[in-house]
Amino acid sequence: MLFRLFILGLALASTASACTIPVFRFALDRWEADAFHLVLPPSVSQDAAVSDLLRPLRANGKANVSITSAPEATEAALKYSRESDHLVWSGALNAQTLPMLLDSPARQELLKKILAGDSVIWVIVEGGSQEDKAEAERIEKRLGFLEQVAALPVQNPNDPDSQLGPGPPLRLKFATLRLRRDDAAEQPLIRMLAGPEGKVDASTTSFAAAVFGRGRVLGAWPLADLDDASLEDACMFLVGRCSCRLKNENPGWDILMNVDWEKALAAVKADAPPEPVIPQEPAASNAPVTVTVTADDHVTYVAVKWPWQWTAGAVALLLSIAAVMLLRKK
Incomplete structure (x- = not known):
């Protein structure tokens, strides 16, 4: 709610x-896109084969992920962000699991x-x-x-x-x-x-x-x-x-x-082909128009569109009344 x-x-x-x-x-x-956080234990971060796998991600890689090493970690873990402890995945990081994390x-x-x-x-x-x-x-x-x-x-x-x-x-x-x-x-x-x-x-x-x-x-x-x-x-x-x-x-x-x-x-x-120019709404007539779109039993939308001429006229009338009242006070 x-x-x-x-x-x-x-x-x-x-x-x-x-x-x-x-x-x-x-x-x-x-x-x-916000960056996910891939945390590596020392044994993984020092592995030459894993380093080769991660190199494309470190050098301005395409994937939205940052990589750090944590001395206290015992296995690789993917988290939503550096600030989050919520795990997306954890396990052995290798040539089979890394592609599954990225795509x-x-x-x-x-x-x-x-x-x-x-x-x-x-x-x-x-x-x-x-x-x-x-x-x-x-x-x-x-x-x-x-x-x-x-x-x-x-x-x-x-x-x-x-x-x-x-x-x-x-x-x-x-x-x-x-x-x-x-x-x-x-x-x-x-x-x-x-x-x-x-x-x-x-x-x-x-x-x-x-x-x-x-x-x-x-x-x-x-x-x-x-x-x-x-x-x-x-x-x-x-x-x-x-x-x-x-x-x-x-x-x-x-x-x-x-x-x-x-x-x-x-x-x-x-x-792509050229983007079409969406036309502006046509000029309003001299009468208000009520548009009712009934979707189904769930909801009914009702909108009243007032011509801009009526709105401008109302504003002008209010300004005139205010001016007259100010002159009378003087």
């Missing part, structure tokens, strides 16, 4: 922001969807039961509906405060990616998706996580708790205007990905 209220507050605040770039695209353009088939699929311009990818981690399958299908159906009724903020290509960086054309797409909870190749990723606070037990709980930007996770929810309203809140926040530009003031955490984002986005930009 607190998370929903926080998302609602950010969404309401975004309406006053001058920047019209959606949250998911602002994150892709400007938010660097996986699901992360390659996430990268493909992000570079294609998908707004958010809901990774559904399920246990294989019929209940899990039914919940996954419900989520996919709901996302398909939301994709039809949602809209991106109108973009002004001449606004210097709302310029997109290199990357795919701006589009609205709510995608899904299903994983089995017992997939051995995806265990580090599944733990990363579950989050550093331990609110979701990735080993026993089927859940869904919303991924956007450069591998940023907005949140993770057990499938049984992820109702239509929570799905809607998260999706509408991510496609709404980015009101808070500081990454650490937004909810979420990152996953470890072995990607040079600047080069990857520049390559997409070079191959």
